[in-house]
Amino acid sequence: MSFTSVDFLFFLAIAAFLFRLIPARWPAAYILVASYIFYCASSPRGAIAIALATVFTFASALWSQRLKGSSRATLIVVSSIVLLVAYLMFFKLIVFVPHEGVTSWIVPLGVSYYSFKLISYLLDVYWGKMEAAKRFVPFAAYVAFFPQIVAGPIQRSEDFLSQIGNAGTILPGILRIAWGLAKKLIIADHLAPAVNYVFGHATSIHGGWWIGFYIWPLQLYADFSALTDIAIGAGRLFGVEGPENFNRPFTATTISDYWRRWHMSLTNWLGDYVFTPLRMATRNAGNAGLVASLTINMIAIGLWHGITWGYFLFGVVHALFLSVDALSQRARKRLSKKHPQWEPARDVLGWLLTFHLVCLALVFFRASTVSDALYLIGHAWTHLTFLSDVVQPFGSNSGRIFAIGLACYGLLELCERYRPDRWLAHARVAGPRYLRWSLYASTVLVLAIGFALLLASSGGPKNPFVYAVF
Amino acid sequence: MRFFRDLLLAALVTGVVLLLAELSLVLAGVKYQGSFFTSEPERGYAFRPYARAWFEDEGDNLVTINSDGMDDKEWSIARPPGVVRIAVIGSSEVAAEQVQREQKFQAVMERRIASALNRPRNSIEVLNFGVGGYNLPQEYLTLQHQVWKYQPQIVILGTTSMALVRSDRKLATDVIPGTPFYDCVNGHLVAERPALPAKNASGLRIRNAVANVVNRSRILLALNEARINGAKLLAHYKQKLSKRPSSAPGQEALAMTDEVYNPDNPVFENAWRVEDCFFRAMKEECGRHGAEFWVVVFDREKSINPNAEERQAYARKVGVASLFLTDERMAKQAEDAGINTLMLGPDMLKYAEAKQEALHGFFNTPFNTGHWNAEGHKAAGQLISAALLLRSQVLRDLPRTTASLQDK
Numbered sequence: 001m002s003f004t005s006v007d008f009l010f011f012l013a014i015a016a017f018l019f020r021l022i023p024a025r026w027p028a029a030y031i032l033v034a035s036y037i038f039y040c041a042s043s044p045r046g047a048i049a050i051a052l053a054t055v056f057t058f059a060s061a062l063w064s065q066r067l068k069g070s071s072r073a074t075l076i077v078v079s080s081i082v083l084l085v086a087y088l089m090f091f092k093l094i095v096f097v098p099h100e101g102v103t104s105w106i107v108p109l110g111v112s113y114y115s116f117k118l119i120s121y122l123l124d125v126y127w128g129k130m131e132a133a134k135r136f137v138p139f140a141a142y143v144a145f146f147p148q149i150v151a152g153p154i155q156r157s158e159d160f161l162s163q164i165g166n167a168g169t170i171l172p173g174i175l176r177i178a179w180g181l182a183k184k185l186i187i188a189d190h191l192a193p194a195v196n197y198v199f200g201h202a203t204s205i206h207g208g209w210w211i212g213f214y215i216w217p218l219q220l221y222a223d224f225s226a227l228t229d230i231a232i233g234a235g236r237l238f239g240v241e242g243p244e245n246f247n248r249p250f251t252a253t254t255i256s257d258y259w260r261r262w263h264m265s266l267t268n269w270l271g272d273y274v275f276t277p278l279r280m281a282t283r284n285a286g287n288a289g290l291v292a293s294l295t296i297n298m299i300a301i302g303l304w305h306g307i308t309w310g311y312f313l314f315g316v317v318h319a320l321f322l323s324v325d326a327l328s329q330r331a332r333k334r335l336s337k338k339h340p341q342w343e344p345a346r347d348v349l350g351w352l353l354t355f356h357l358v359c360l361a362l363v364f365f366r367a368s369t370v371s372d373a374l375y376l377i378g379h380a381w382t383h384l385t386f387l388s389d390v391v392q393p394f395g396s397n398s399g400r401i402f403a404i405g406l407a408c409y410g411l412l413e414l415c416e417r418y419r420p421d422r423w424l425a426h427a428r429v430a431g432p433r434y435l436r437w438s439l440y441a442s443t444v445l446v447l448a449i450g451f452a453l454l455l456a457s458s459g460g461p462k463n464p465f466v467y468a469v470f
Numbered sequence: 471m472r473f474f475r476d477l478l479l480a481a482l483v484t485g486v487v488l489l490l491a492e493l494s495l496v497l498a499g500v501k502y503q504g505s506f507f508t509s510e511p512e513r514g515y516a517f518r519p520y521a522r523a524w525f526e527d528e529g530d531n532l533v534t535i536n537s538d539g540m541d542d543k544e545w546s547i548a549r550p551p552g553v554v555r556i557a558v559i560g561s562s563e564v565a566a567e568q569v570q571r572e573q574k575f576q577a578v579m580e581r582r583i584a585s586a587l588n589r590p591r592n593s594i595e596v597l598n599f600g601v602g603g604y605n606l607p608q609e610y611l612t613l614q615h616q617v618w619k620y621q622p623q624i625v626i627l628g629t630t631s632m633a634l635v636r637s638d639r640k641l642a643t644d645v646i647p648g649t650p651f652y653d654c655v656n657g658h659l660v661a662e663r664p665a666l667p668a669k670n671a672s673g674l675r676i677r678n679a680v681a682n683v684v685n686r687s688r689i690l691l692a693l694n695e696a697r698i699n700g701a702k703l704l705a706h707y708k709q710k711l712s713k714r715p716s717s718a719p720g721q722e723a724l725a726m727t728d729e730v731y732n733p734d735n736p737v738f739e740n741a742w743r744v745e746d747c748f749f750r751a752m753k754e755e756c757g758r759h760g761a762e763f764w765v766v767v768f769d770r771e772k773s774i775n776p777n778a779e780e781r782q783a784y785a786r787k788v789g790v791a792s793l794f795l796t797d798e799r800m801a802k803q804a805e806d807a808g809i810n811t812l813m814l815g816p817d818m819l820k821y822a823e824a825k826q827e828a829l830h831g832f833f834n835t836p837f838n839t840g841h842w843n844a845e846g847h848k849a850a851g852q853l854i855s856a857a858l859l860l861r862s863q864v865l866r867d868l869p870r871t872t873a874s875l876q877d878k
Contacts, residue, residue, distance in 0.1 A: 006703060186498075400499050401499075404499070432476075433476045434475070434476035434477075434480045435480075435483075437480035438479070438480040438483035438484055441480060441483075441484040442483065442484050442487040445484060445488060445491070446487065446491065449491055449692065451696070452692045452693045452695075452696040453500070453692050453696075455695075455696035455699050455700055455703075456502055456691075456692045456693075456695035456696040456699060458699050458703070
């Protein structure tokens, strides 16, 4: 059930409506049942797998807490984490088993996301950051919470469990979902055909590699952030505010700044549970320890997406960038102090350099093979042919579709910079009566048209979310 | 007073938002299929005169219906002197809403025949009377009630094996209310129902006007498409909930579109009889008006797939040795009735194989499905022209200005 499908929207609407009718003490049970219905709709076997992993983690956490402070508690936690990592790796590696049909049913939906949730929960309990959950149902609801199961954001258990029982917020939820759908359907899906074409024919086309280099990151951002928007909006309908995943990542002026803005829930998770412990362990090794910690952390980020050379190199390349960034930080600060007048130029150059480095690394992420990635990077600035020459082969209307996607991406950046939603929210509360009425009527109208467009396009081709496969 | 002022202002602002939304959809090129049809007492439905709408289901084409309800340009009613008129009746294959007029096989025929006879292009007029979804009764009624005023010398019935399915009430699916059906009793056509009484004229006018407005608004078109898809979705859920298996486990049920590739399938027994009756009735009708009658059996999408493996796999699936068996029987049936006949399939396949190009399918549909694309029309236009130039008495009787037609 894709988040852009009418099936999902119907399911969500019915689930959210019934959520408002259930007694106040049942929200966790209700969310659990709804989440498993959602899960079973895509994979009943996957539902069994997630249920087993949930029961195992719940019991391990309780057991380790009972033995707190003893070496047996450490043993339980370490072995549980090893098992959970093995569980995740098993599903990541099963795709390489050359057996037709195996992967289609065996890889559980959102396994990368809920495995990380379970691991962090075990560690938080072990480190004493939180008490082990006493009640199974809210904990199971946290693990399987359907708006976040497909592609996160990875919410911490403490944050989630403290919100269980809150009343759903309808309008903010719907508006966030609508914003996500618009990003996906208007921007990402309009950029996707050109990007797919370039990556699908990387070594046989005669120009247009720049689309793969520069436009793919924009498509990915629109696509992935749309998924997060829909997840956060859907969560709001059930009284759960999920963590933000993005903060205008392409405005970053350094690579470390970029990683503070991109897929924040994953980078924070890895920061807390991989990088920080590693850095603590290697703090006596100086810069070498720092580089080693960064490298392991970034390779973990890469391989979290899947066990391929492309993802591995994506991690390695980012580790290299981050290491240079970290090791040159002091020198850059000194230079900045010495020449404060260079700051604006430094910011622009920093932004340009960061954007190009991000684009370069993402080519490895997207290309089918490493040689395709290297070929595309090597040709990105050659044969900068007119757009229509490049996009013509995949449809008569493709140039226009691409232009719409690109123009709307520009609008997206402007909206994220100037936040018209805040202005509208203020006007909805404090504006004159006619303005408030206009806003309500226009909101209903635009949502109705948006829904009609979604329903009208439901018979057309589908572009799955990029991050829904992890 | 303040209340009404605020209400008016709010309505104005909302109206501006609506206009902006419409403008955005226009600029973004968002289009949905419009409506070209109106109800009609004799044939159940017909193209709505002057309707203008996008055809988006296959390809992307702006369809303009002329004042007489044809997907064609405006034609003078009386045949101009010195002009050869060819009327083509048929279903969606003939209407060909998917492509622009200049790409349709009718336009290809005009160009090819005029050029072969060394005559000006406008001396050959091929009129398109095709209407999407029509069955043989509707095509016959079109011939009787609409075609003759244009005084064509040649009438072509462009048909496919699907006419068998559509013309038999027991086999036809998704039948639009009012669609006529005939039985063949002792070689004579007997209507199953009298023509429907004409609908309230002013009510129909309003409905047509509303349809024209919808065709001009992207938002309304989207709402209409959403309504159609919503109904389909509900039907889908309904079927899912009823848990009725669509076929036996492990066995994929064949649809009527597949079954029809097998001419000996007993379910078509009545349909063959009805078809034969219509062929003969149309021939008689043309004879009464002094026009030459042709039956052109169009190919079906799967039978001219240039990929031999896929073609053979499909033939195995439907259980036939050749995908042209039904076409051959249709052509034989027409020939036995003394009708000029042309079967396009085998030559279309040769064309597709030579070019290694699918002649059915568009950029927004899978290839080798649906209707002819522009290349398919080009091939069909060339083949029909060549056959007419060789075998049509009307064309043979025209004064020759160039070398013998046999050389063409």
